[in-house]
Amino acid sequence: MTFVTDFADQAVVLPLVLVLAAVLAAQGWRRGAAAWLLATGGTLAVMLVLKLFAIACGPPLLRSPSGHTAAAALVCGGLAVLAGLGATAVGLAAAGGAIVIGLTRIALGMHSWAEAVLGGAVGVAGALVLARVAGPRPAGLPLRWVVVGAVVVVALLHGLRLPAEAHIRVASFDTARWIGLCRGAPR
Known part of the structure; x- marks a missing residue:
């Protein structure tokens, strides 16, 4: 499961998006x-x-919406855009990516169903x-360099992890405490 979920880690997704763009x-x-x-x-x-709100103030089943699931949906849908597919296919590809990664996050005990569904949405x-922003792919736009760039990024970075969640967790409690946002924030 970890092997699959690592494809949607920010250590892979952020460089991938920059290379594609x-x-x-x-x-x-x-x-x-x-648009990317x-x-x-x-x-x-x-x-x-x-995440800033949910970690400190959310209900027990919604403490940390899944960023991996959101990233997977975005990238899979974005790849469908690059393939020249329409909005329905883009939505289905995005949902497929969200389902696969969301299930891995749930199986690994990292997120609840609610957190995976929210991230996927x-x-x-x-x-x-x-x-919508990208519009149709220009006719004749070659995809070979997009594919090469994506494969290189994934091959080099898959398995690396950015510890963003720990930093977001600290920022969430600090922010909630500073603005008095919720009663559940530790003092």
Whole structure:
């Protein structure tokens, strides 16, 4: 399970998105590159806000929405955009990525069902935003360098992990305590 879930770690996803955006921009599809960056930044920002609130103040089954699940949905949906598929297929690809990674996160005991579903929903929404902002893939845009870039990033970085959750946890309690957001935040 860890092998599969590591594909959606931020140590892989963030460099992957940067490489994909750089390749798309270099090939002249600047709108597609900007869409990847915007959708990724927006998706991760929403997840950060949800985590900051949920960790310190959320109910027991919703303490840490799954960022891995959101990232998997976004990337799988984004790859469907690159393949030139329509919004329905993008949504299905995103949901498929969310289901696979969400199940691994649940099986590993890292998240509850509610946390995986919430992360998946945010990621699917991010993928649909990516599709909308990117628009149709330009005719004749070669994908070989996109594929090469993705394979290289995944081959080099799979298995590495960013300890973002620990930092977010500390920030969550500090923020909740500072603004008096909820009664559950430790003093």
